[in-house]
Amino acid sequence: MSEAPKKRKARRETSESTRQQLLAAAREAFMVGGLEGARVDDIALRAGSNKQLVYHYFGNKDGLYTAVLEQVYQEIREQEAALKLGSLPAEEAMRKLVEFSFDYLRQSPEFVRILVDENIHYGRHLKDAGAVQAVNKPIIDLIAQTLERGVEDGVFRRGLDPLHVYLSIAGMSFFYFANIHTLSYAFSRSLDGKAEMDERRAHIVDFALNAIRNRAPATPST
Structure with missing residues (x-):
């Protein structure tokens, strides 16, 4: 595999890993506080990520909640x-x-x-x-x-x-x-x-x- 496909594969794997970390953090937050009580800032912090990535992958908190469901x-x-x-x-x-x-x-x-x-x-x-x-x-x-x-x-x-x-x-x-x-x-x-x-x-x-x-x-x- 040439260098360019390797980099694309690595980026995809990193992207999916980040998405799964956000889902896991959101699942815990929604379990504790529900949709209304969970905060995007807290979810991103739990995931060790940036809250802008929540919007990038899921659109908004409701989109993240739907993904968890x-x-x-x-x-x-x-x-x-x-x-x-x-x-x-x-x-x-x-x-x-x-x-x-x-x-x-x-x-x-x-x-x-x-x-x-x-x-x-x-x-x-x-x-x-x-x-x-x-x-x-x-x-x-x-x-x-x-x-x-x-x-x-x-x-x-x-x-x-x-x-x-x-x-x-x-x-x-x-x-x-x-x-x-x-x-x-x-x-x-x-x-x-x-x-x-x-x-x-x-x-x-x-x-x-x-x-x-x-x-x-x-x-x-x-």
């Missing part, structure tokens, strides 16, 4: 895809998905906080995130295929809407982690310890699978 959605979907649910028996696949949904939120508090903040803004930044719908569609398609396989195998009941199944699975875990501190105070029961989280996880898995299982009709008494 795209990133967090991309990450969870990539990890879901890595589960290879399509290669598992239907019930095992759904169990693994429910477990993953809980575990991911448990390990990624920034995902919960950033999405809660975006809902405060009525999801307006996602309207500008063209990739988000394309990134999220495969999980609904996968659930639809898994439910269909489960019906064919006789383990899942018919008539389940894959989107509603996903919303129920995600919602049970998301509500728990988004409200864990207020719920602990409201019901005078700590919910943020390991044992409590393990108990909640087991409950959600059992609850979700029982909701979609096929129940053979009871045999009439003679």
Whole structure:
């Protein structure tokens, strides 16, 4: 490779590295202060960069916020895809998905906080995130295929809407982690310890699978 292409490659790599550093710093800032509380100066300082580069790469703070939203959605979907649910028996696949949904939120508090903040803004930044719908569609398609396989195998009941199944699975875990501190105070029961989280996880898995299982009709008494 001649000197000029080497320099262009190095500049591209430096540019991408700077962009990723800004995204990481912004993600932390948005998790702590939300869109309104985060400051471009602070994000640039966290990234060890110049705030003018925020405007260069992302246009403005809203553009940076949209990029963070795209990133967090991309990450969870990539990890879901890595589960290879399509290669598992239907019930095992759904169990693994429910477990993953809980575990991911448990390990990624920034995902919960950033999405809660975006809902405060009525999801307006996602309207500008063209990739988000394309990134999220495969999980609904996968659930639809898994439910269909489960019906064919006789383990899942018919008539389940894959989107509603996903919303129920995600919602049970998301509500728990988004409200864990207020719920602990409201019901005078700590919910943020390991044992409590393990108990909640087991409950959600059992609850979700029982909701979609096929129940053979009871045999009439003679």
